[in-house]
Amino acid sequence: MNRKGQQELVGFVAIVIVVSIIGLVVIGLLVRSDGNNNKESKDITNFLESSLRYTSDCAISYVPDYSEVSDLIKQCYSNSQCLDGRKACEVLNKTLADIIDANWATGGNLKGFVLNITITNSASQLLELHKGECTGNMVGSDYLLPGFKTSFDACY
């Protein structure tokens, strides 16, 4: 009778172990599929494309040859100055901040954003702009220019 009881206990423990393992695998799969909360957004790709084409008020060689934001990135990298004495990086920083403020107002659904411009060869950062908190779901996109990668992530 005692031996039979032991056998039943072993069977019960085996069932509990098998069920626990299967449960862990299922939970692992669920967590892995939910953990990827970064989404690509066509809207942000279009925004980046349009922003990089924006004509700034910085002329490097002559007026009215005003630089587009995409040119300003290159001028910032080579540490150039506008004809009016401002640094290309300063103008780039301010222009992008103003563009984002006008198009992505934080406070409502949008909790924050991060904009990064990196140099693709060295993977070093040329410019970073961020506002608000970026802890929840992120929607973003990258836009490649020759030698540079621009990425924008909006956080909800």
Next chain:
Amino acid sequence: MTYKTRMTKSVAANSSRGQMQIQQMAFVLVAIMIFFAMVALAYFSLRISSLKESAQSLNEDSAKELVRKLADSPELSWKGSSCNGCIDLDKALLIKQSKAYNGFWKVKYLSIEITYPNSTKVECTPNNYPDCSTITLVNEDKNYGTPESAFVSLCRWDSSNGGYTKCGIGKIYSSPREAQ
């Protein structure tokens, strides 16, 4: 008690214990099946909801892409096809004024909004252009619903400082007509 009677009682006791054990096993099997069924239900409901979200986001993206295609139409595009998603604001204003384009766009609502640089929030007319914010090309019906929008570049010829191309940022909005 005879030998036969004792045997009959013993067999009956064993048979009852066996039935009990079969019942226990059946209960455990049923419980395991119910457990797995619940786990599977939870898993598939989560998967289906995430699939629905993906489908919705893909639909939104394709709708935005269709709206953006309007910006690349010859009537609105800036200098042909060299600049994707670039609208010629001067052309858009002229088209707005031209009666020849009445009914040309097969949509309920079509407008262009200048979002940056910031300008006065008024409808564009030849008198206030370019210090205005919106060019409404089509507004057939007040109930056009929530129009789809897409970011575009808004370019125009600025005649100051000897003249140059100035591109800003804006959005194109469109609401399709219902299928008839």
